[in-house]
Amino acid sequence: MNKYINLDNVKFLLFDVFKAQKLCELERYQDYDLENFNLLIQSTKDFGDKILYPTFKELDEQAAYYKDGKIIVHPVVGEVMRFAGANGSIGAYMDYEYGGMQLPSIMHSALSHIIQSANNSLPGYIGLTSGAANLICTFGSQELIDTYVPKMLAGEWAGTMCLTEPNAGSSLSDLTTSAELQEDGSYKIKGQKIFISGGDHEYCENFIHLVLARIVGAPQGTKGISLFVVPKNRINSDGTLESNDVTTAGDFQKLGQKGYCTTHLVYGEKDNCKAWLVGAENKGLKYMFQMMNGARIDVGLTAASTATAAYYASLQYAKERPQGRRITEGGRKNKEAPQTLIINHPDVRRMLLFQRAITEGSISLLLEASLHEDMSKCTSGEVRERHENILEMLTPIAKTYPSEMGRLSISNGLQILGGYGFCKDFPLEQYYRDVRIMALYEGTTGIQSLDLLGRKVVMKNGEAMKHLKEEIVKTITAAKKHESMGNASDDLEKAVSALEATIGELLNFAMSGKHERYLADATIFMEMMGTIIIAWQWLKMANAAELCLQSDEKALNKEFYENKKLTMQYFFTYELPKIYSLKAILMNKDNLTIAEEFPEAFK
Numbered sequence: 001m002n003k004y005i006n007l008d009n010v011k012f013l014l015f016d017v018f019k020a021q022k023l024c025e026l027e028r029y030q031d032y033d034l035e036n037f038n039l040l041i042q043s044t045k046d047f048g049d050k051i052l053y054p055t056f057k058e059l060d061e062q063a064a065y066y067k068d069g070k071i072i073v074h075p076v077v078g079e080v081m082r083f084a085g086a087n088g089s090i091g092a093y094m095d096y097e098y099g100g101m102q103l104p105s106i107m108h109s110a111l112s113h114i115i116q117s118a119n120n121s122l123p124g125y126i127g128l129t130s131g132a133a134n135l136i137c138t139f140g141s142q143e144l145i146d147t148y149v150p151k152m153l154a155g156e157w158a159g160t161m162c163l164t165e166p167n168a169g170s171s172l173s174d175l176t177t178s179a180e181l182q183e184d185g186s187y188k189i190k191g192q193k194i195f196i197s198g199g200d201h202e203y204c205e206n207f208i209h210l211v212l213a214r215i216v217g218a219p220q221g222t223k224g225i226s227l228f229v230v231p232k233n234r235i236n237s238d239g240t241l242e243s244n245d246v247t248t249a250g251d252f253q254k255l256g257q258k259g260y261c262t263t264h265l266v267y268g269e270k271d272n273c274k275a276w277l278v279g280a281e282n283k284g285l286k287y288m289f290q291m292m293n294g295a296r297i298d299v300g301l302t303a304a305s306t307a308t309a310a311y312y313a314s315l316q317y318a319k320e321r322p323q324g325r326r327i328t329e330g331g332r333k334n335k336e337a338p339q340t341l342i343i344n345h346p347d348v349r350r351m352l353l354f355q356r357a358i359t360e361g362s363i364s365l366l367l368e369a370s371l372h373e374d375m376s377k378c379t380s381g382e383v384r385e386r387h388e389n390i391l392e393m394l395t396p397i398a399k400t401y402p403s404e405m406g407r408l409s410i411s412n413g414l415q416i417l418g419g420y421g422f423c424k425d426f427p428l429e430q431y432y433r434d435v436r437i438m439a440l441y442e443g444t445t446g447i448q449s450l451d452l453l454g455r456k457v458v459m460k461n462g463e464a465m466k467h468l469k470e471e472i473v474k475t476i477t478a479a480k481k482h483e484s485m486g487n488a489s490d491d492l493e494k495a496v497s498a499l500e501a502t503i504g505e506l507l508n509f510a511m512s513g514k515h516e517r518y519l520a521d522a523t524i525f526m527e528m529m530g531t532i533i534i535a536w537q538w539l540k541m542a543n544a545a546e547l548c549l550q551s552d553e554k555a556l557n558k559e560f561y562e563n564k565k566l567t568m569q570y571f572f573t574y575e576l577p578k579i580y581s582l583k584a585i586l587m588n589k590d591n592l593t594i595a596e597e598f599p600e601a602f603k
Contacts, residue, residue, distance in 0.1 A: 003316065004053055004309040005117040007045060008556055010110055011038075012564075013364055016555070017544040018371050023104045026378045037107055044111045048118030051080065056119045059259025060430050064201070066251035071200040071261050077125055078203030084126045085155020091130065098137045098145065099153045106370040109301060113363060116305035120434050121260040125158065125198045127298050131291045132159025132210050136229065139279040139287045144229055148208050158204040161291050162193040162211040162230075162265065170447055172285060173221040177213040177267065179228060179275060189213055189230055189275040190268035192249075199263030200232070200248040206241060207232040209265070210291070211275065212284050219282065227284030228275035230267060245273035256433030295442045296399035297369055303438035304362035307406035310431040311355040314413035317426065318343035318352060342416070351412040353570040357538070358409040361571065362402035364537040369394045389464035390471060393456050394533070396448040401530035403438035404445060410435055449522035452529065457503060458510075465503075472496060472536045479539050482546045484565070488572050492539055495532045495576055498583050502528065505587045520593050521586055528582040535576045542568040 014020040014037070021034045055076045064073045084090045093108045094100025115123050133152040136144050151157040168174040177191025191213060200207060209230040218224035233241035247266040254262060267273045279287055322339040329337040342348045369391055376387040414421035414428040421428045439445045457465055472492070479489035506525070509518040545564035548554055554561070 003312045013367055014110055017541055020106050028378050029104050044114045048115050052118035059121050063258035064261035071251050073201040073261055074259055080122045081155040091153040094134050105373045106367050109370040113305050116302045117309045120302050120306045121257050124260045128198050129159040131294050135291045157206040159208045160196050160199050162196055162209050164195045179213040180216045187275045189273045193265045196263045196265055199265055222285050224282055225284040226281050227278040227287045230275040245270045293395055296395055299438050299441045300399040300402040301366050303406040303435055304402035306431055306435045307409040308359045310410040310413045311359050313427050314416045317417050318348055351416050354412050355409045357567050357571040358405045361534040361537050365398050369398045386467050389467045393464050393468045396452040397530050397533050400445050400448045400526055407435050449526035453522040453525045454519050475540045478543050491572050492535050495579055499532055502583050502586050524582055524585050528579045531579050538568040538571045
């Protein structure tokens, strides 16, 4: 079987870099210990080996499709939903009181990384159901919780999030789906939603849609949006189900992730679609952000995991494919010299190091974000606010960097395979197609970049940014204690100063009322800051590797830790210097993309 993940990397990040085992000392996670964590890791890998990875290509070849008003998916979707319900993984991070396992988020993310590396389509069905159930538990009434959550966590019913409409994509203020209050306290829903992942299939008897809609008479814009539970089938008093006038109008045929259905839903076509309000009126977008932010972390995780599987496929090929001769042996002119494996060519090694640096750095960032989520649940006051601030800062980067750079990582892997990389004989072409959606899911790169620069950087008068910088400085200070990492710590320190100078220059535009200019190159800013954040993660990993090397009790061999330091060196040599060209772009005085400056540009 092809290798799609290395558990040593997962354990190194969890237990050496982030010390996840220390969470077991906290009351919320006191039922877990290191042995439990290791058992969960191994059992998840076993599931990936037996069910998920073997069906990876089948899901692409036997794509979801629409026929006679129904969505047809691969049978493994039903198998996975039943398995996830039976072993409790749908409610893994949810509280005990709702039927969850109360697993630390950092552990849940690590386990998700394993299964998403094995198969990047199937986990989406589980994740959406989990997120929807958790949102109902957070903001819904006890009646809603009792009615829907148990069967969702059991994998019998699925959950979705329904935001996008045909004429209102990312601009949610323009949505037109309406809700009208009825005498029995329910609402009558009318409207359409598109691009609904996991929106319908034959292996769950009910789908619990979380729908954003505007109550008749509510304010325009986002201030008038409410959140509703809209089941595909209503529940009668005797427990039987009847249609709730939710129609599946079609399935979108996609470039990648073909086994993960994406549906077009119509509500109230027969004027008989009932919905139940979640929380208070006109607070729907605020509530939905809980699920959206969780989904953004999950999208970044899926991107990084897909790129991880592609890295190991590339590495395997490079170790097995003989081609050409090393220059030191006379190169191609020396016909008598044996062919060398392509992994011995410097350019191939560079591409492999690029893949490794991107994937492992991205996973580290995602676990970092998950750890702050855990700590925000277990602390209070200023400490909790600090963890929440850092999580807010990291979320758009954790979604975007793996999505954008993961695609480049897989592209490098495809290049390593040459012509075979473009063919279905090897999985790189599928990974390349699958990962492309990640930069679009849950808010495009442009939207995440606007969020980072427009909201997060200035959030609470810069307090959140200050807290994040303090965390980076802690890592730099720790690295300075190791002579072997002195240059890297200095390089990151200079990069942080460059980031601060760039932010200061950009804020001048905002303070002078030039808000469009301030945000015009937000995506470039995202690339700059994302690169610095990943450099921080690599310095953190190198610190942990150095401590392991100095320890008398090493969990892994010396080569493993030296490779971490080598990859850190690669990132700081090849990737981190790019921020200075990005800084130059951001600080330029020209307004090349603002329409008023070049009105004839596209005529």
